[in-house]
Amino acid sequence: MDDFVLETTAGARTELNNSDPMKRELLFPCVDRMVGELEQRFCSVDAGLLRGIQACSPKSENFLSESHLNELAKHYSIDLKTEEVLVARNFLARKTEAGCSPKDMLTVHNLLDSDMFPSLKATIQVSLTVPVSSCSCERSFSALRRLHSRLRQTMGQKRLHSLAVMSVEKEALQHLNHNSDRRLCHP
Incomplete structure (x- = not known):
């Protein structure tokens, strides 16, 4: 067939007239594949790490929650001090009362002094650098x-x-x- 030009499709093709066979042969395998891929990609994500990242955000209801921050810090081998979290909470509460409340994690990171809050600042820095998705x-x-x-x-x-x-x-x-x-x- 090297010397011939084909103008129509060649080969056998099955027609799917009914929606049930189309679901079985096309839709369900696609959905199964997508679910499998999602489970494979995201099954290793620990919810505790995500809660720890969320606790670094001033928009979160768990902002500077010590238990959530400890999970994140522990995963990245950061020795988070309880005193730092308490002092930082008071410090940021005073900023909020003065009308200078932090709007995002980067602002919180920049407000905290490296000498006063070394482990908390390192934990927030980790949360800023963790890629959210691929x-x-x-x-x-x-x-x-x-x-x-x-x-x-x-x-x-x-x-x-x-x-x-x-x-x-x-x-x-x-x-x-x-x-x-x-x-x-x-x-």
Whole structure:
């Protein structure tokens, strides 16, 4: 069949006229696969760690809850001191009374002094750096798979990196004014 051009599909195909066979053959296997993937990815996530991260947020009802913070600190081998948590609670309560309440974890981290609250600050720093999901990483690999095709095998590492960043951060790139600053352009 090398010399022939096919204009229609070839081969046997089963028609699914009824919705029950379509559910059995298409929908249910897809749902089973998705549930299996979710269980595989997230079964190792400990709820205590997530509660500890939540306890670092001033928006949480468990903000600076010592039991939740201890779970997070213990997992990362941080010796969290009870006194630090108590003093920090009082310190941040005074800030709130003065009208300077912290809005997010980064603000709390910046308000705490490293000398006075070393273990609490380290615990909050860990919670700030723990990735919430792997979506951005997976998006990067998808972008690389699209960019580094067979036709672009000779592309250099610097150009590939630049294209990948542009592809992943395309929303931010669309808001740039390309005429305002020519220093960004490479010769």
